[in-house]
Every structure is written in structure tokens, then in C-alpha cells.
Amino acid sequence: MNKGTMMEWMGIEFTEAKEGYLKAVMPVDNRTLQPMGLLHGGATIALAETLGSFGSALLVDLEKNDVVGQQMTANHLRSVCEGVVYGEAEIIHRGKTTHLWNIDVKDEKGRLISTCRLTVVIKNKKS
Amino acid sequence: MNKGTMMEWMGIEFTEAKEGYLKAVMPVDNRTLQPMGLLHGGATIALAETLGSFGSALLVDLEKNDVVGQQMTANHLRSVCEGVVYGEAEIIHRGKTTHLWNIDVKDEKGRLISTCRLTVVIKNKKS
Amino acid sequence: MNKGTMMEWMGIEFTEAKEGYLKAVMPVDNRTLQPMGLLHGGATIALAETLGSFGSALLVDLEKNDVVGQQMTANHLRSVCEGVVYGEAEIIHRGKTTHLWNIDVKDEKGRLISTCRLTVVIKNKKS
Amino acid sequence: MNKGTMMEWMGIEFTEAKEGYLKAVMPVDNRTLQPMGLLHGGATIALAETLGSFGSALLVDLEKNDVVGQQMTANHLRSVCEGVVYGEAEIIHRGKTTHLWNIDVKDEKGRLISTCRLTVVIKNKKS
Numbered sequence: 001m002n003k004g005t006m007m008e009w010m011g012i013e014f015t016e017a018k019e020g021y022l023k024a025v026m027p028v029d030n031r032t033l034q035p036m037g038l039l040h041g042g043a044t045i046a047l048a049e050t051l052g053s054f055g056s057a058l059l060v061d062l063e064k065n066d067v068v069g070q071q072m073t074a075n076h077l078r079s080v081c082e083g084v085v086y087g088e089a090e091i092i093h094r095g096k097t098t099h100l101w102n103i104d105v106k107d108e109k110g111r112l113i114s115t116c117r118l119t120v121v122i123k124n125k126k127s
Numbered sequence: 128m129n130k131g132t133m134m135e136w137m138g139i140e141f142t143e144a145k146e147g148y149l150k151a152v153m154p155v156d157n158r159t160l161q162p163m164g165l166l167h168g169g170a171t172i173a174l175a176e177t178l179g180s181f182g183s184a185l186l187v188d189l190e191k192n193d194v195v196g197q198q199m200t201a202n203h204l205r206s207v208c209e210g211v212v213y214g215e216a217e218i219i220h221r222g223k224t225t226h227l228w229n230i231d232v233k234d235e236k237g238r239l240i241s242t243c244r245l246t247v248v249i250k251n252k253k254s
Numbered sequence: 255m256n257k258g259t260m261m262e263w264m265g266i267e268f269t270e271a272k273e274g275y276l277k278a279v280m281p282v283d284n285r286t287l288q289p290m291g292l293l294h295g296g297a298t299i300a301l302a303e304t305l306g307s308f309g310s311a312l313l314v315d316l317e318k319n320d321v322v323g324q325q326m327t328a329n330h331l332r333s334v335c336e337g338v339v340y341g342e343a344e345i346i347h348r349g350k351t352t353h354l355w356n357i358d359v360k361d362e363k364g365r366l367i368s369t370c371r372l373t374v375v376i377k378n379k380k381s
Numbered sequence: 382m383n384k385g386t387m388m389e390w391m392g393i394e395f396t397e398a399k400e401g402y403l404k405a406v407m408p409v410d411n412r413t414l415q416p417m418g419l420l421h422g423g424a425t426i427a428l429a430e431t432l433g434s435f436g437s438a439l440l441v442d443l444e445k446n447d448v449v450g451q452q453m454t455a456n457h458l459r460s461v462c463e464g465v466v467y468g469e470a471e472i473i474h475r476g477k478t479t480h481l482w483n484i485d486v487k488d489e490k491g492r493l494i495s496t497c498r499l500t501v502v503i504k505n506k507k508s
Contacts, residue, residue, distance in 0.1 A: 006167040009136065009158045031136045034180065040133040041196040042176040046169025053161065053168075069168040070352070071325050071373060073200045073454040075481050075498060077474045092496060093458045098324070098375075100456050100496070115473060115481070117456060117498070119325060119373075121352075197479070198452050198500060200327040202354050202371060204347045219369060220331045225451070225502075227329050227369070242346060242354070244329060244371070246452060246500075248479075260421040263390065263412045285390045288434065294387040295434075295450040296427025303423040307415065323422040327454045 007050050010043065014054070020091035022055040025084050038079040044105050044114045045074045051089035052101035052118035059094065060122050071119040080107045089118075097122050134177050137170065141181070147218035149182040152211050165206045171232050171241045172201045178216035179228035179245035186221065187249050198246040207234045216245075224249050261304050264297065268308070274345035276309040279338050292333040298359050298368045299328045305343035306355035306372035313348065314376050325373040334361045343372075351376050388431050391424065395435070401472035403436040406465050419460040425486050425495045426455045432470035433482035433499035440475065441503055452500040461488045470499075478503050 010031050016023040024047065026032065032043035049069050056067045086106050093100040099120040105113045137158050143150040151174065153159065159170035176196050183194045213233050220227040226247040232240045264285050270277040278301065280286065286297035303323050310321045340360050347354040353374040359367045391412050397404040405428065407413065413424035430450050437448045467487050474481040480501040486494045 004157060005160050005162050006158060006170055007161070030131060031133060033132050034134070034177075035132050036193075040173065040176065041180075041199065042169070042173025043133055045172045045176070045199060045201075046167065049167065049169040049172070050161075066163075068206070069203055071200075071202050072168065072172060073198075073327060073498065074172075075198050075474075075500065076196055077476075077481065079195070093456075093493065095458075100458065112474065115498075117454065117496075119456065200371065200454060202347075202373065204349075204354065220329075220366065222331075227331065239347065242371075244327065244369075246329065258411060259414050259416050260412060260424055261415070284385060285387060287386050288388070288431075289386050290447075294427065294430065295453065296423070296430040297387055299426045299430070299453060299455075300421060300423025303421065303426070304415075307422075320417075322460070323457055325454075325456050326422065326426060327452075328426075329452050330450055333449070 006046065010046060012047055012050055017058065020055070020059065020094065022051050022089045024051055024087045026087065027084050028080055028082050038081050039085065041076050044076070045072060045116060047087045047105060048074065048103035048116035049118055051087050051103050052120055055089045055091060055101060056099045056120040056122070064125055066123045066125055068121045068123060069118055070121045072116060074114055074116040076114045078111055078113050080113055083108045085113060133173065137173060139174055139177055144185065147182070147186065147221065149178050149216045151178055151214050153214065154211050155207055155209050165208050166212065168203050171203065172199060172243060174214045174232060175201065175230035175243035176245055178214050178230050179247055182216045182218060182228060183226045183247040191252055193250045193252055195248045195250060196245055197248045199243060201241055201243040203241045205238055205240050207240055210235045212240055260300065264300060266301055266304055271312065274309065274313065274348065276305050276343045278305055278341045280341065281338050282334055282336050292335050293339065295330050298330070299326060299370060301341045301359060302328065302357035302370035303372055305341050305357050306374055309343045309345060309355060310353045310374040310376070318379055320377045320379055322375045322377060323372055324375045326370060328368055328370040330368045332365055332367050334367055337362045339367055387427065391427060393428055393431055398439065401436070401440065401475065403432050403470045405432055405468045407468065408465050409461055409463055419462050420466065422457050425457070426453060426497060428468045428486060429455065429484035429497035430499060432468050432484050433501055436470045436472060436482060437480045437501040445506055447504045447506060449502045449504060450499055451502045453497060455495055455497040457495045459492055459494050461494055464489045466494055
């Protein structure tokens with residue numbers, strides 16, 4: 001049995017990473033559908049929040065800092081009912097205590113499904 | 128094997144429903160944790176989007192209309208690492224073509240974990 | 255000539271203040287209308303951001319801290335074309351470094367025009 | 382006396398327009414400052430909402446449709462205390478009933494001050 005985290009349960013896999021950029025793929029299946037047979041908006045946002053949080057974690061010293069998602073906004077533009085979706089996170093602002101990410105989620109044809117903004121707070125572990 | 132939807136995979140269960148109000152409980156476990164052992168912000172938002180969407184579905188004639196989540200904003204305020212969380216959705220605005228929901232997610236002690244706003248669009252199936 | 259700030263230019267006046275709560279009134283006139291003769295959504299949000307920022311300023315030691323609006327989300331629900339609107343800010347979360355405010359803007363009949371969420375960051379002046 | 386709209390009061394001037402794109406400049410002065418002498422976040426958002434709304438108005442038949450700002454999210458990243466700021470709106474999604482705009486506001490050196498997302502609803506006047 002899978003003893004992992006939400007990311008593993010949902011089948012999210014990272015496919016590309018560079019400084020301030022992260023990409024992942026997520027299946028559209030039982031685990032991510034809502035009852036009408038469409039990708040659950042919450043699954044899309046979970047993918048987006050995973051990407052932004054991991055992206056920030058790669059940019060800071062995790063022995064000294066915690067990385068915390070603080071604010072998420074998501075605009076859902078299209079529905080998708082099968083296959084996979086791709087999430088692509090790019091950092092917009094890299095401050096000392098705050099990161100802002102844009103995360104676009106697209107379908108297999110490259111059409112924009114949802115576009116998200118995640119604010120991540122970098123907290124010093126001592127304070 | 129569970130052939131259900133995201134909601135079932137995540138263990139979300141509705142506990143109370145009345146017009147313009149919906150409540151549910153969600154376990155904090157492998158399915159909803161992020162790697163640091165805390166509830167994944169994406170799980171919280173998936174719970175919130177589930178509540179608002181179902182809440183709207185209960186208010187319209189689904190044979191004539193589709194109910195689509197359009198815009199979500201979420202502010203994460205506290206972390207939680209075990210037990211369950213409770214999501215409570217209340218409708219703020221019930222227009223002909225748009226619903227706005229506030230969804231608060233609280234821990235077992237009643238402390239506010241996240242507070243969310245979901246815009247749902249009611250689309251006539253014919254148009 | 256008025257040498258004041260945006261708040262004065264727009265005619266915003268505070269009418270009530272207590273800890274974690276602030277209320278103001280704003281005229282709907284040339285200064286706040288858009289070309290269709292309706293209250294400009296940007297005016298509503300400026301009122302909301304004024305209320306949340308001032309509300310936070312009243313809660314911290316301004317000799318030691320700066321108060322900075324970081325993130326605003328606003329849902330516009332109704333239009334208004336004359337008279338005044340009332341903005342009412344209530345604090346949802348009062349952390350050491352972050353405040354979250356809900357600000358509701360209503361018309362003279364008490365109908366909800368817009369509902370907003372403002373995240374304010376409290377920054378130590380030394381750091 | 383200026384009998385105009387909020388846009389005129391604030392000194393917003395359009396400088397460039399093409400399909401799905403609009404640019405404007407706004408002075409940072411008494412009309413747009415908050416008490417600490419910094420550009421009011423609400424002024425930035427009013428500029429952004431002006432740009433997205435006008436951008437949508439240019440794309441639809443205004444004799445048959447109304448254009449209404451429905452949802453705004455703004456992330457404030459930097460402060461500015463003098464000169465002018467530039468707002469640049471680009472359409473992300475152009476649906477039949479909904480437009481989504483990204484609006485970036487930058488200072489004179491091209492640094493990003495705030496980044497905003499505006500959802501505009503296109504309403505048929507008859508319905």
C-alpha cells in the first residue's frame with residue numbers, strides 16, 4: 001500500500017526543474033475527477049500548490065527555513081476529462097521572505113486549463 | 128479497488144446540508160499530507176472546491192444547468208498534522224448565473240486553518 | 255488645493271474604529287464612478303485596502319514596524335450608481351507577521367456590493 | 382471643476398491599444414499616495430481594473446452587451462513613491478461570456494510593482 005503523500009496518491013510526477021522553474025505531469029483519472037467526469041478544480045490547484053511549494057523549497061536552505069504556502073488564487077478556464085495535464089511553475093518575485101509563483105496548467109494539446117498564483121512565505125526556523 | 132472520484136479517494140464525507148450551506152469532514156493522512164507531514168494546502172482547497180460546487184449543484188436544476196467552479200481564492204492561516212478537518216461552506220451571493228461561496232476549514236479544536244472563496248458559474252446546457 | 259492623500263481625494267471618512275474593526279463611508283460621485291455611471295470596482299477596492307491597512311496600523315507599534323498590503327482579492331456582486339457606500343473591515347487572523355482582513359462594502363440599503371480579503375504584512379523596520 | 386470619472390481624477394491616460402492589449406500611465410502623486418508617502422495599493426488596483434474593463438469593452442459590441450468586472454486578485458510586490466507607473470493589460474482568456482486579463486504594473490525602471498488578474502463578465506443587455 002502506498003504510504004506516501006498527497007502528491008504520490010494523485011500520481012503527480014516532476015518532469016523538469018531549474019532555478020525558479022518546475023514542471024510536472026498529473027493523470028486525469030479516478031483520483032482527480034469530480035462526479036461529472038471532469039478534472040476536479042481542486043486537483044488542478046493541488047498540482048499548482050505542489051509545484052510552487054517545491055519550487056520554493058529548491059531555492060532556500062531548508063535546514064534554516066520553512067516554506068509555507070500562504071495564499072492561492074486560481075482561475076479555471078477550460079475543462080478536461082481524460083489523459084494528463086501539465087503544470088508549469090515560474091517564479092514571478094523572489095524576495096527574502098516571500099516568493100510569488102505563476103502556475104499554468106495545460107492539457108495535452110497545450111490549451112490553458114487553469115492559471116494560478118501562489119504566495120509562499122519563507123520562515124526562519126529560529127524565529 | 129476504489130473506482131470513485133477524487134472526493135472518495137481523499138475520504139471527504141458530507142455531514143450536514145441545508146439550502147446554501149454544506150459541511151464535510153476530511154481525514155488528515157497519507158492522502159492529504161505534504162512531505163513535511165502537514166496537511167497539503169491543495170487538499171484543503173480541494174475540500175473547499177468540493178463543498179462550494181456541491182452546494183451550488185443542490186441549488187439548481189441539473190437537468191437544465193451545468194455548475195462550474197470558475198475562480199478560487201484561499202488564504203492559509205494555520206497548519207495541521209493529524210486528525211481530521213472540517214469544511215463549512217456558506218453561500219454569500221446567489222445570482223442567476225453566478226454563486227459566491229465562503230468556505231472555512233477548521234481543525235478539531237475549531238481553529239481556522241484556511242478560508243476560501245469560490246465563484247461558481249451556472250451555465251444553461253442549451254446555450 | 256487639496257494636498258492630501260488618495261483617501262482624502264476620494265472622500266473616504268472613517269466612522270467607527272475598535273480593535274480589529276474599522277468602518278468608513280465613501281461617496282459615489284465623479285471621483286469614484288466609471289464611464290458607465292457606476293461605482294468603479296477600483297474605487298471599492300481602494301476603500302477596502304484603505305480600511306484593512308489602517309486597521310492593521312492601529313494594531314501594531316508603527317515606530318518599530320511597517321504595515322504593507324500584500325495581497326488583495328475582491329468579488330464584485332452588485333453595482334451602485336449614487337449615494338454613498340459603507341466599508342466594514344473585520345480582522346480574521348492576527349498573526350505576528352501577517353494580518354488577514356475581510357472587508358465588506360455595502361450600499362445605503364445594506365446590500366452587499368463587494369466582498370474583499372486583504373493580507374497585510376507586518377515588517378520590522380530594522381530587518 | 383473636473384466633472385469626469387475616477388480615471389480622469391486619478392490622471393490615468395491610455396498610451397497604447399491593440400486587440401487584447403492595453404497600456405496606460407498613472408502619476409504617483411497626492412491623488413494616488415497613501416499616508417506613508419507610497420503609492421496606494423488601491424490606486425494600483427484601480428489602474429488595473431480600468432485597463433481590464435476598457436480592454437474588454439474594446440472587444441465586444443457595447444450596444445448589445447455590458448462589461449462588468451467580477452473578480453480581482455492583486456499581488457503587491459514593491460513600493461514606489463514618485464514619478465509614474467505603467468499598467469499593461471494582456472488578455473489571457475477570451476470566452477463568449479468571460480474574459481480573463483493579466484495586468485502588470487511597473488515603475489519607471491521597469492520593475493514589477495503589482496501583478497493583477499481581472500475576470501470580466503460579458504452580459505447580454507436583453508437577458
